[in-house]
Amino acid sequence: MYAILDIETTGGKFNEEGITEIAIYKFDGHEVIDQFISLVNPERDIQPFVVNLTGINSNMLRNAPKFYEVAKRIVEITQDCILVAHNAQFDYRILSTEFRRLGFDYERKTLCTVELSKDLIPEQDSYSLGKLVRSLGIPVTDRHRASGDALATVKLFKLLLTKDTTKTIIQKSIKLSAKRKMEPKLLDIIETLPSITGVYYIHKSDGDIIYIGKSNNIKKRINQHFTGTNSKSKKLQSKVASVTYEATGSELVALLKESEEIKKNKPLHNRALRRSTFTHALYVFKDDNGYLNLKIDVADGRKKAITTFSNRESGKSFITRAVEDYNLCQKLSGLYKTKTSCFGYDIKACKGACIQEESAESYNKRVEALIEKNSYSNKNMVIVDRGREVDERSAILIENGVFKGIGFFNLNYQITNLKVLESIITPMENNRDAQHIIQNYLRKNKRLKIITLD
Template sequence: MYAILDIETTGGKYNEEGITEIAIYKFDGHKVIDKFISLVNPEREIQPFVVNLTGINSNMLKTAPKFYEVAKRIVEITEDCIIVAHNSEFDYRILRTEFKRLGFGFKRETLCTVELSKQLIPDQPSYSLGKLTRSLGIPVSDRHRANGDAMATVKLFKMLLTKDLDKYIIENNIKKAVAEKRLNPNHKIIIDALPAVTGVYYIHDAEGKIIYIGKSNNIKHRINQHLTNNSTKSKKLQLQVASVTYEKTGSELIALLKESEEIKRNKPIHNRALRRNIFTHALYSYQDENDYTILNIDIADGKKTPITTFTNRQSAKSFMFKAVEAYNLCQKLTGLYPTKSSCFNYTIKQCFGACIKEEAPESYNKRVQQLIEKHSYDNKDMIIIDKGRDIEERSVIYIQNGVFKGLGFFDLNYQITNIEVLQSIITPMENNRDTQHIIQSYLRKNKRLKVLHLNPSK
């Protein structure tokens, strides 16, 4: 649990500053579950440059509560939370100073979004909150006011959690929680705390270490299966599980890609070693001696570039039968009807005769190329837009020159076709045969998915 906050102060000498405004959002890693926002009477002078920066002046604070009047609420909302702030060293110091004046020892764990951003979003021209959020396409209102800056930090932290592929943030959070509280939750408590949402889940042991990663369209149901199943793997998980965290993705495609990437990165002990490929068959093309483009299904071969890949031969054949019908292709030239003469479809006038050279190669190949163009993203610059984690958000998969670059989430108010914004919000991921298969397979199954082709020069 996190308490994401921002504090505005009077300015002045070190450790003599007073708080003029505070905003705290209690964030469970997915959504805000509580908030506290208040002006505060600092009982001291506000520096002129601070008045100009924030717009907060002494007249506004005359009737505002003093710090001791809001201290209890601050303790309550931050209890059992890690404090998160942009430059947390400053905000945490200010809070501890105020509590010290009251004779109260205020102590919390902290995370700094400046440091996390430098680690997870390198090479930004600036890590100030205003410039960083602008470059990442994060909307900010009321800049230099506690509420506006705290909400911007919430959105930034949510993005950082998505980009944290090594799970540094959640692993350390779990480890601290278990060590401090000596929690030993039973399975029912773990299951009851989980939502029925699409995403990736992480099963942790008592040290916070990830021991299993999975993907599901219903995380609660899937964890329930793990913790009630009698399989050998499930029994091992049941003995070691101390907690389960999850990352809501909204999109099944995002969940599939994150699961594949993070299993490879984190190598959890209970994930079976990934097969070399998660697909077995592929669709290839070549020109025959008569210049016809031949399509054939074969066992996936890493030495050849496939048009698209399939989990098994049966799904590949099913795809080809549909493609032959959709593009009026020849059964013989697609390997579905071995014959030395005309194919069956020619006899019912659904093939134009490429099998017996009645249709010219140029005419036939044009339709084959249409199929190849539709199901291969080789050399293409495009983005795939899918569901987001909430109604105001969408997910995006970025492909540049046929190479999968990564994924991210964006606010509907932003123009995602701006390449600079797009590249900033994307969490870079490895492009490999598994990711290509996941994307192509998902595109085949989800016909209504929004795909935008980009002009990289713009």
Template sequence: MYTIVDIETTGGKYNEEGITEIAIYRYDGHKVIDQFISLVNPEREIQPFVVNLTGINSNMLRNAPKFYEVAKRIVEITEDTILVAHNAKFDYRILRTEFKRLGFEFKRKTLCTVELSKDLIPDQESYSLGKLTRALGIPIADRHRASGDAFATVKLFQMLLDKDLKKNIIQEAIRQEPKYQLEPKHLDIIESLPSITGVYYMHKADGEIIYIGKSKNIKKRVNQHFTSTTHKSKKIQLQVATVTYESCGSELVALLKESEAIKQNKPIFNRALRRTIFTHALYHFIDEDGYINLKIDKVDGRKSPITTFSNRQSAKSFMFTSVDNYKLCQKLTGLYPTKSNCFNYTIKTCEGACIKEENPEDYNSRVQQLIDKNSFKNQTMVIIDKGRDIDERSAILIQNGIFKGIGFYNLNYQINNLEVLESIITPMENNRDTQHIIKSYLRRNKKLKMIHFDKIGNL
């Protein structure tokens, strides 16, 4: 559990500042579950430059509560949480100073979104809250007011959690929260989980991730783990202390995040899933007569496939459909071995490439359409899918045929500039598994929106 904090002060000498406004959002890693926002009478003068910056003046604060009147609420809302702020050293120092004046020692673990951003979103022009959120497409209202800056920090922190592929932030949080280290009942864990599409992480008491999974219904899937009687499930049941999760909205995003997370974290109970998740591929070659032939074969790492499949049967099913859709020859696609014409030529649905009646250029142009449709080679595009909320969408970036990563954006934010898009993307590894996941998902979901860019990043 986290509390995202932003504080506005009077300015002045070090450790003599007073709080003029405070905003605190209690955040469970997915949504805000409580908040406290208040002006505060600092009982001292506000520096003129601060008045110009924030718009908060002494007249506004005359009837505001003094710090001792809001101190109890601050203690309550931040209890058992990690305090998160943009430049956390400043906000935490101000809070500790104010509590020290009351004779109370205020202690909380802290996280700084400036430091996290430098680590997880490197090479930004600036890490000031205003410039960073603008670069990342995070809307920010009431700049230099506590509530606006704190809520923008919530959105930034959510993005940082997404980009933390090794889950260091969450694992550290579990280690620091003793209540999660008690042996919880499995029913309590299940009750805390949502019925949403996403990725879930099973942790031991020390935070170590022992299993990662993906599901369209996280609550139902975890319940299956806890009620299964298989040897692996029983071992997981004995070791699991808590389950955390990431909402993904899109099944494609969940599949990609699961694949990447397993490779990054190497959980002990995910050994089977670390292996390649497909067995067959579609390859092409040009025969001695100039026709492009297609062939289903076992995956060969030395060759570049058009697309890949989980098994031979799904590959053959794809090819039968493609022969119909593109009016291809059964013989030249390996579906009808023969020395003469294919069966489709007999029923007049093949143009005769099998017996050299059709011109190779005409036939090859249709084969090339299939190849272009199912291969990302040299293409730069963004696949748009569901987001985690109704006003959000997910973006999967393919650049020059290479999978670059995924991100989320608000519908009010236009994804029409490749450079801006790259800043919100969480970089992920391009490998045969990710290519297979994306291609097979697109085959099943033909109506997904795709935005194509040219070689220099324009629409």
């Protein structure tokens, strides 16, 4: 017997969400034999983006039953059933959290239709519920409402049962719970942690640091460590005595601090991160005709790179966008190997630098603009990002192209003076990893405020 469900929530911080709507269809493998659908008063605010997505607002929930009023019905309809949901880990966590708030230990076996779909219907473009059912010709109404999504999951699950001809994959996929039960000491540690951006340190009983990480939600990340089933997670769970943290507000500051702290402390379980965080780089050279050529290659510390990438695919993606944004030649950017004109020239997207039709002087100006945008070599600037408090900002100082360190300042404080800046900056090492982190972050966050210093 299966209980196929979908839950809509308020959104918000991890493990602080509330249920706004729940739909459960009791399914015997052939047809729905019982159902429960209800709005739920979460007794907390709903995030604006959730209101836009689901259409459920606080006014609709004012007279809806609170969770404790529907809890008994949920227990009854799911009794002796396997919970089935699209991303079962999420729905089961939310449900278990609500019951835990009532002091009730709610345990059910679970099946995830995302995981099943990946096994039984491979090579789909997307496994999100909406796109998946649409590609399979399954009708769905009231998308992003619990009843509509749960009913679509019922139809999807029927299809998956049919496709599992050996009846083995579903049996293997059933889990006692989406997350393993946690030891009391681990639960106590999680309770003390905030849902903020920063760097966290996992300590042994003697105080030694065994792991350092960064997260945009420290509580959620530690929760993942403490419920993980891989080898590293199990080792951390067995050795941890305490977790300390440092708030950064900015993800960039957290990344830089994490990198430096790992190099400094060399924690036992951070071995992979002690190596460089990038493998490939963008290089420029001038060919015999005087044109600037770009090339993505394996990172080489002996050569001066414009910017670096975590892997070759990331570099190739960057160059592909750059060719379009700066109207560059595919051949001179290393994307199109040919002895004649590039494909871009054939479709009139390239001005002909590949066959010397465009002058080197004209073409090189656009390449130099790309280099100027993506390299902070010889620049004096401050990258301004989020701070630890609402009225605070973080500052990452680059002086003569060298990363100097990070600091925090009040919003009312002017930071255009280099001398003043240096007084609030905590010095940090300018290594290749730090340069990669900064350049990578700047590429992905184009709206960052950058102050150029005289």
